[in-house]
Amino acid sequence: MPRVGGGDVPGVRVSHEGPFRVLVLCTGNSARSQIAEALLATRGVGRVEAASAGSRPAARINPYAVEVLREHGIEWEGRLPKSVDDIAGERFDLVITVCDNARDACPIFPGAAAQVHWGLPDPAEETESSAARRAFAATYDALVERVDTLLALPLETLDAAALREQAQAIHS
Numbered sequence: 001m002p003r004v005g006g007g008d009v010p011g012v013r014v015s016h017e018g019p020f021r022v023l024v025l026c027t028g029n030s031a032r033s034q035i036a037e038a039l040l041a042t043r044g045v046g047r048v049e050a051a052s053a054g055s056r057p058a059a060r061i062n063p064y065a066v067e068v069l070r071e072h073g074i075e076w077e078g079r080l081p082k083s084v085d086d087i088a089g090e091r092f093d094l095v096i097t098v099c100d101n102a103r104d105a106c107p108i109f110p111g112a113a114a115q116v117h118w119g120l121p122d123p124a125e126e127t128e129s130s131a132a133r134r135a136f137a138a139t140y141d142a143l144v145e146r147v148d149t150l151l152a153l154p155l156e157t158l159d160a161a162a163l164r165e166q167a168q169a170i171h172s
Helices: 032-043 063-071 100-105 129-151 160-169
Strands: 020-026 048-054 094-097 114-117
Touching (some): 020 032, 032 063, 094 160, 114 160
Parallel strands (some): 020 048
């Protein structure tokens, strides 16, 4: 299977003009990747440019994802899941997969300096309302912790190998 990323070249600096660009990938781009994108975009405002996409995007963003973000002051209504085809050819400093299917099925992003996997259970698998809300809250909490730890790193000055190593260690 093709893999995301074309970097991880020791000694190659990630730093460049403009914001640090992060892409979050999931299969449907309706839950985990949308929450991660929202967190990166709001907590990294002015420093990070975030995007998300899916290998098989859903028709809409999961309403529980929108709800959990709104509960934390992040308005995310009106957005649509994107396909990896929508962002093909764009350059990203870091690509994060948040589900095993996306990690295994995503295309190559030759402009990506580093790739990591932060696998999380899919909260959308919960169908009963209260269980789904708990699952989405847990996913939000897990991603807040990872995103805050990532944003504490000196992202702009790490070489690709160090970025991959440190960003992957966040999930361990």
